[in-house]
Amino acid sequence: MNTSESSVRDRLCEALRDREAEIADRWVRLQLEQAVLSTDMSEQEVREEADLLISALAAGLAGDVPVERLVTSRNDLRRAVIELSLRRARAGASPTATSLAVLSLKEALLTAVQHTTRDSAELFSAAILINRLLDAAGVLSFETYVEGREELIQRQSRQLLEVSTPVVRLWRHVLAVPLIGTLDTARTQVVMESLLQAIEDNEAQVAIIDITGVPAVDTAVAQHLMHTVNAVRLMGADCVISGIRPPIAQTIAQLGIDLSTILTRATLADALAAAVRLTDQPAVDTGARAPADRPVTA
Template sequence: MTTRETAARDRVRNALREHEEKVADRWVQLQREQVILATDVSERELREEADLLLAALAAALAQDVPAHRAVASYRDLREAVTELSMRRARAGATPTATSLAVLALKEALLEAVQGTTRDTEDLFHTAIFLNRLLDAAGALAFETYVEGREEIIQRQSRQLLELSTPVVQLWRHVLAVPLIGTLDTARTQVVMENLLQSIQDHEARVAIVDITGVPAVDTAVAQHLMHTVNAVRLMGADCIISGIRPPIAQTIAQLGIDLSSTLTRATLADALAAAVAMTDQPPLGSDLPAPAVR
């Protein structure tokens, strides 16, 4: 660090030590005044964020580290900024509002320094120091927000995929996966994971993959289906593909896709009847009680 930067750091650290409560209050006020929250964050939550961040900042300023590297080098400060950003993301704030909230701390700190010195040159170098320090913090807040939202979106997407590809038990040792919509690589992976786990959990011997709700079958969809069939076979179970409508059958034939080694049925009902027969169980309906004799 240069002599000027060291002096600026000391001025900020001293101002923060002497006026920490005032800086926290001012930072909260600035966020409210500038309407950069874009979410209902309570006064108490804002003050908790301020206390945590300022405590970590004070500790970081005690280290002999250049301003632009303080956030990256000091773990507690980095974690305080990261946690603030993640809380704002969960609360629905925008990434811009989140980074601006961090940057608003510049003004609060500079006002505190002005209370200890009126030297124009000192204030100029202090402002430069704060820019380098908190620009890095604002960038980290923005980056963390984007990564956090991406993680949330991916998790929600996977949950939606799981909900859209349920595995249901139709009969003893017989499972079914009714597919609706386009079958892509990501969805195939979810289908396979859920189906294979269910085969293990239910000791299933037959799995039915019903494609009645799949609008069209092309080479890619057929490959995804075959991957699922092969995975089921590796688990020691048989697989039936149902829902082969005339247009889909014609498309499969035209594409030259070989499903000869896979049992197919036109409807889910036909597939269930075949599955029950394959598991050597009583025919469908045979276990129903006899009608009462009048």
């Protein structure tokens, strides 16, 4: 760090230390004026964010870490920016608004520096240093926001997959998974995890995988089914695949897919009757309505 930059950092530290409340107030006002705040955040919450970030900036500038790496190297400063970004994301703010909120701190800082010096060259150097510092903070806030939203989307997608592939208890020791739509790798993993957990929880002996709602079966779908069947067998349960319609049966035969080791049935009713026999329970009339308390979502 050269002498000129060191003196500018000292001047900025002085401004942050002596005018912390003033800087925070001005930053909050700037955000309100620029309409970059989410309506779900109160002014008090924004003020708390400002106090935390400005305090972390002052502590970071007092050290000797280069300005470009200050935001990413100082844990307290990095955490302050990340928490601000995640809080704004949860409140519904856009990534652009979040970055602009961070960048608006430039004006508040530069105004504070102007009150401590009238030297134009020093003010220019301070402006450059503030830009370098807060540009890095703006980039970090944008990246954090995007990563947070992606994580949220992935979590919601998984929740939707779990809802769309429920494990249902049809009979004592008999579970069923009605599949609807395309069966891909991600969905297979969710089905497998949910089914295996349900087998353990219900001490199930037979699991029925109903593919009536699967529009087509190709080699990939067949492999996914085989993986699920193998996992069920490792849990000590039998597996029955139902919903093998004529077009699907023809496709499977044409593709040369070997399902000979798996018990298959045309309908879910036939699969349930077969499952009851496998569990050595009294025969059930598949045309009759099951008792009201029998179907239970796992």
